[in-house]
Amino acid sequence: MILRRITSAFRKQDWFTVGIETLIVVFGVFIGLQVNNWNEARQHRIEAESSRERLIADLRADLDAFAVRRQWYEEVVAAALRVDGALRSDPPETTEETWRFVLDSWIAGGEWPFAPSAQIYKELQNAGDLDLIASGSMQRRLRDYYEDSANEIEISLTFRSAYTDLARQLIEGRISMHIADCLSAASFEPSLPGTNPTNFYKDCPPPEDFALVMRSAASLRESAELRSQLNARLGNLSGLRSLLEYLDRQAASLVSDLETTR
Secondary structure, three states: HHHHHHHHHHHOOOHHHHHHHHHHHHHHHHHHHHHHHHHHHHHHHHHHHHHHHHHHHHHHHHHHHHHHHHHHHHHHHHHHHHHHHHHHOOOOHHHHHHHHHHHHHHHOOHHHHOOOOOHHHHHHHHHHHHHHHHHHHHHHHHHHHHHHHHHHHHHHHHOOHHHHHHHHHHHHHHHHHHHHHHHHHOOOOOOOOOOOOHHHHOOOOOOOOHHHHHHHHHHHOOOOOHHHHHHHHHHHHHHHHHHHHHHHHHHHHHHHHHOOOO
16 A cells, blocks of 8 residues: 555655655564564573573582582591591401491492583583573683583593402402492482481491401401502592582582573
């Protein structure tokens, strides 16, 4: 209809009407483009907020998992230090002390892999959507957390502790099975807030065949190599504990800043 009016105005050389009708067309196109831009911007904000919430949820899950791992490794470190003290002292005299020494020797070799949960980050990265939620500096921090730190964790956990392998060889197989059953029977959920993993080995009584415990204790104390590997194990545990603390600080800082930029 507008086109017909403009054509008719041209024929009549009614330039005023031509100008008005042209302005109406241009204004209509402009409004249409603006509405489209507003809709796209609104959709962009919705997608950004959804992506940010998913990433924050992932980071919070990491914080819960790291809290459990930190307590787990604190228990492992405490056991390793008790083994170190026992190897520097006279042999245990009571059945309770003997069992504690063997149990600690097994616990000291405990390993529980950990790493940031990078699923949401990788989804955003692969889709090219990181710009939705992160500026250049934030993207670098996310890369440090999800990529650089993950590589460091992989390096730290790739080389299985020689202490772990040696201690498991020196401890009777049935004893190892008994201790492993104690761990599997412990009630815990790694990603559940409030989990108390200090109870992992709390209720692990000695097996009925205590002669196996005595033989295991003797083998452990007689091994000069075990003493050497324990020193390396203590250094490794210190590094793992520091790495977990660093990851925890990274994740907490990212959560705080992502929530602030909403």
